[in-house]
Amino acid sequence: MxxxxxxxxxxxxxxxxxxxxxxxxxxxxxxxxxxxxLRGGLRVVLEAQETEGKAVTEDTINKALGILRTRVDSLGVKETTLYPQGDNRVVIEIAGEDDPEAAVDILKNVAQLEFQDETGKVWVTGENLKNAEARMDRSGTGNAEVLLEFDKTGARLFADATLANVGKPLLIVIDDEVISAPNVNEPINDGSAVISGHFTAEEANNLAVQLRSGALPVSFSVMEKRSVxxxxxxxxxxxxxxxxxxxxxxxxxxxxxxxxxxxxxxxxxxxxxxxxxxxxxxxxxxxxxxxxxxxxxxxxxxxxxxxxxxxxxxxxxxxxxxxxxxxxxxxxxxxxxxxxxxxxxxxxxxxxxxxxxxxxxxxxxxxxxxxxxxxxxxxxxxxxxxxxxxxxxxxxxxxxxxxxxxxxxxx
Missing domain, CATH: 1.20.1640.10 (Multidrug efflux transporter AcrB transmembrane domain)
Structure with a gap:
């Protein structure tokens, strides 16, 4: 050259x-x-709680992580990192979110849906839920509601529940909290239901995301919380x-x-x-x-x-x-x-x-x-x-x- x-x-x-x-x-x-x-945010360590008949295993934590990731994607929470820690803990790191505390609260809720009668008998659970979508209340109150759609088994169970409770309230319970208790006027056979409870549009959307992603296999408690x-x-x-x-x-x-x-x-x-x-x-x-x-x-x-x-x-x-x-x-x-x-x-x-x-x-x-x-x-x-x-x-x-x-x- x-x-x-x-x-x-x-x-x-x-x-x-x-x-x-x-x-x-x-x-x-x-x-x-x-x-x-470097950006600021929140780091939370959640610990899975063992209950009678529900031991915390590696499979349990992996299922919980999968559900949490689905919720993160659906909520659109920015810059979120999820990973297991040890045998019974999950770490959530949220950077760049305006309200990370609220995001963590939404993510860690079990979201176990149940339809109960007045005696406490459970007729249908979230395991039979096919879809959940938020929408505005059609009665013009300005509140939002969540429309539920069950699978074939859930539609049959819900039809049985409404048939057995005509003229009585059917309690809609999420994580042991009664959200609403509408009276059943007639049997519902189309496999759909509505949850209403004076929700804002954001609250209804968050609830729909939790129900749609499925219930967490175990409940979690906050062991550590660090904010930057x-x-x-x-x-x-x-x-x-x-x-x-x-x-x-x-x-x-x-x-x-x-x-x-x-x-x-x-x-x-x-x-x-x-x-x-x-x-x-x-x-x-x-x-x-x-x-x-x-x-x-x-x-x-x-x-x-x-x-x-x-x-x-x-x-x-x-x-x-x-x-x-x-x-x-x-x-x-x-x-x-x-x-x-x-x-x-x-x-x-x-x-x-x-x-x-x-x-x-x-x-x-x-x-x-x-x-x-x-x-x-x-x-x-x-x-x-x-x-x-x-x-x-x-x-x-x-x-x-x-x-x-x-x-x-x-x-």
Missing amino acids: QKEPSIAAVAAIIIAILLLGYFAAEPIAKSINLGLD GPTLGADSLDKSLKAGIIGLIAVLLFMLGYYRLPGLIADLSLVIYLVLVLGVMSILGAVLTLPGIAGLALSIGMAVDANVVTYERIKEELRFGKTLGAAIEAGFKRAFWAIFDSNLTTLIAAGVLMYFGTGPIKGFAVTLSIGIIASVFLVLTFTRYMLILFSNITKNPKLYGVEGGAADANN
Whole structure:
């Protein structure tokens, strides 16, 4: 490759990288999801309560998680994380919600629906419910109501219940609380019913979501509740960004001052690295937390370390008297397994944390894993390609960090 084409290629690449960093920064910052500790919100630990004949098992917790996720999706609660903790607990983390306490109350309610007569006999339950929809009361009161639709078995049971209770009240009970007790005027055979009780539109919709998603297999009590205000979250994010920027500038200056041209390449690769890691996190919908920022900082250090190992090997080869091109090839060959082994062991540890960890620990592991893969990819592709381009522009050993090396600058 000739000198002039190499200069043009290097100039074009540098400009492209700087433009990439400039134009990608704002879209990535807007699209990446911030965790509870950075955005503010509520973290609640719920503990399943054992009752007679209903032991809490792993299957019970998994079913509860499935129902809770259905409720989250139906309610449209933003940035909610659900995961099990231990054998009998569920953690709910809600970030960016205007009223997270109300959201948690809606999510944790059992929502066990029963139709009872005056004697307390249960005729139909929510297990036979096919659908539940909120609508405005057609009588013009301005209240909302919930329209119920039963499956075939439920329609038959409800018909039997209304037939046996003509002229009597039929109690609609949710979680042992009587919502309404309408009088039955005639048997209802179409498999539908209406729950009315002076609901607002939002209350009716929340109740419909709970009933539609099904009753939780067990009841839950709040064991821990921790709230992070949006101001505190913003302060944590601001301090983290300032610390990260200062640290990054220090690394960039050190690499440029100590390794010179290879240091410039390392600085450029870090720009690509940050865009790549944060872009992948944004695409995957990963949540960035304070531990995640720590994982990002650690992976940046490992990315720099991979460049340092490679450059030191190249400097050794130059001191042995090899030409620059031969030193680059030999340096990468010698550095490869050291880089691969160190990053692989860290990736395995991150994988273990990702599999067994929850919440912040998992966020740390995800960020670290993405960073490790990106750093190895860049050092083996971009760094190598740029070193070859620069070697066609100048072969002066001093520009590669070797003072008084034996390599011939003109080779």
